[in-house]
Amino acid sequence: MGLTWCSLRDEEAAPAADGFSTSWSNETVFLNPPWRDMARVIRKIFADRTRGVLVIPRWPSQHWWPLALQLRASWHRLPPPRHCVLPLHRGRTDPFAQPTTRLVALAFDASHGPKRGKPTRRILTRSPAL
Numbered sequence: 001m002g003l004t005w006c007s008l009r010d011e012e013a014a015p016a017a018d019g020f021s022t023s024w025s026n027e028t029v030f031l032n033p034p035w036r037d038m039a040r041v042i043r044k045i046f047a048d049r050t051r052g053v054l055v056i057p058r059w060p061s062q063h064w065w066p067l068a069l070q071l072r073a074s075w076h077r078l079p080p081p082r083h084c085v086l087p088l089h090r091g092r093t094d095p096f097a098q099p100t101t102r103l104v105a106l107a108f109d110a111s112h113g114p115k116r117g118k119p120t121r122r123i124l125t126r127s128p129a130l
Contacts, residue, residue, distance in 0.1 A: 024048035031055065039064035042071065051109040058102040070115050073108035 024044060029052035033041045038056060042064060045054070055078070056068055081101050 020044060024050040026050075028052045035059075035062075038062070039067060042067040045071065045108065045110045046114055049111045049113065051111055052107075054106045054108060056104055056106065058104050068106065071106055071108040071110060072112065072115055073106040076105045076107065078103040078105055 020040065025048045027048075027050055029050055031041055031045075031052060032055040035057060041054070054068075054071070054073075059065060080099075081103055
């Protein structure tokens with residue numbers, strides 16, 4: 001199996017400019033999406049029953065956080081973004097430049113669907129293994 005990738009920019013080497021238009025079924029994916037697309041990405045993970053790694057900000061107040069908790073995943077803390085991510089632009093408005101931003105890598109397997117049951121309030125305020 002060859003390596004395929006998608007980009008949000010129109011890049012010549014990318015097989016698709018929109019990863020949502022391709023199937024993720026039977027694939028192992030690495031996802032570091034724009035945060036505004038996080039809920040859509042997690043729903044696509046469940047719909048295509050894929051597995052891989054998803055990089056997310058630790059942000060329990062976001063509407064997509066309960067979806068992330070439904071992933072069958074092991075959670076891994078990442079170094080502060082300033083040590084592992086290049087910001088899109090300079091300045092304090094970039095979320096990666098904020099000193100409180102924390103990233104988590106979820107090694108997930110959605111081939112059997114989401115976890116059963118709803119996350120509890122306690123789980124929503126404190127993520128697994130963090």
